Amino acid sequence: MTPLARAARSNPFTMFGSIPADDDIAIESAGNRKVGDPHLKAMVAKDGVNQAAAILIMSFDLAKALGLDDRAVYLRGFAEAAEQPLLDRCDLSLSPALRWTYDSALRASGLSSDDIDAFDLYSCFPVAVIEAMEALKIDIHDGRPISLTGGLPFFGGPGNNYSMHAIASAVLAIQAGSYKTVLVGALGGHLSKHAVGVYGALPGVVDPLHGQKTFQETGNKAALASEFGGAATVETFTMKMIPEGRWLALLAITDTGERVIAAALLEAGELFDLFVEGEPMGTRVLIEPSGENTHRVVGLA
Structure with missing residues (x-):
């Protein structure tokens, strides 16, 4: 920067x-x-x-x-x-x-x-x-x-x-x-x-409108788990400070390849230590359902 x-x-x-x-x-x-x-x-x-x-x-x-x-x-x-x-x-x-x-x-x-x-x-x-x-x-x-x-x-x-x-x-x-x-x-x-x-400062040799192409997606899509409980691998995460403490939000990949969204309010312990002081990418965490289409991170797997 x-x-x-x-x-x-x-x-x-x-x-x-x-x-x-x-x-x-x-x-x-x-x-x-x-x-x-x-x-x-x-x-x-x-x-x-x-x-x-x-x-x-x-x-x-x-x-x-x-x-x-x-x-x-x-x-x-x-x-x-x-x-x-x-x-x-x-x-x-x-x-x-x-x-x-x-x-x-x-x-x-x-x-x-x-x-x-x-x-x-x-x-x-x-x-x-x-x-x-x-x-x-x-x-x-x-x-x-x-x-x-x-x-x-x-x-x-x-x-x-x-x-x-x-x-x-x-x-x-x-x-x-x-x-x-x-x-x-x-x-x-x-x-x-x-x-x-x-x-x-000089024009190009080709009209920029000539031969314009359209981006083609691969067609592959990640499947999103609507209800999941068990161990999954951390794909990415972020944390935000709120009045109650550190709010963790993450995406993880299950053993079947689905993506799951989960969150947690971090308290002192192994999750706090991993996400605040450690390197959580690729780590296995335990997730459980928490209401409709929502999940909670409850610990390390």
Whole structure:
């Protein structure tokens, strides 16, 4: 998240007057509480903002007639796709639709990720940035910007209008000559809807509308257990602080391959120690029914 914070510090349109120091982003404090384990406040989108952005779209012929042809920025390629509903996904660690969208937008632009000068990757949570970077095959040592604005945690997250700010920032950066090509990635929901645009100072050799394809899901779906009791393997989890204590919510996989949703209010003991201090991923836990279509974590298996 530090590259985003650094971009926000130099952006005059950043919503917030104070950006956390790099070393403070991952440190829990009175001003940087846990929103939902493992995320601290500094790591997630801030939607309590007052921000607006707009872009002007026109044909090149009209831009030329208005004497604006030297400021033209071109959409070289784009793609969009929707992921399966969250609980239907067989692998929660990947977003095939996201990866398809980035690959398809680059293919439509006639460029590769190596040809892109700067990126603005959607950053509602760190996982969105990480998944996009993996799709692009870039890492934290790449050196190219992964945000022009500072991202949703540090620049501001005005709902689904954030990516308009990213596109506007890309246009301004290209017009200023800072970059020749910028890729902007957007998403919504639980990594559910994806859109990627590639913008450039020069038009592409192929019409970006030519040969547009549609993302095809694999057709595989995870089955959800409506009533389950027994041992299951932790697939993913989160914890939230509530007045009564730590509230644990998890997804687990049963021995028959079904996914089960379960929760618990953690008290002192082995469950607390595992989920607060240990590494629970892949651990076997005991689950029992707790009302219609709900389950409770009761211990370790």
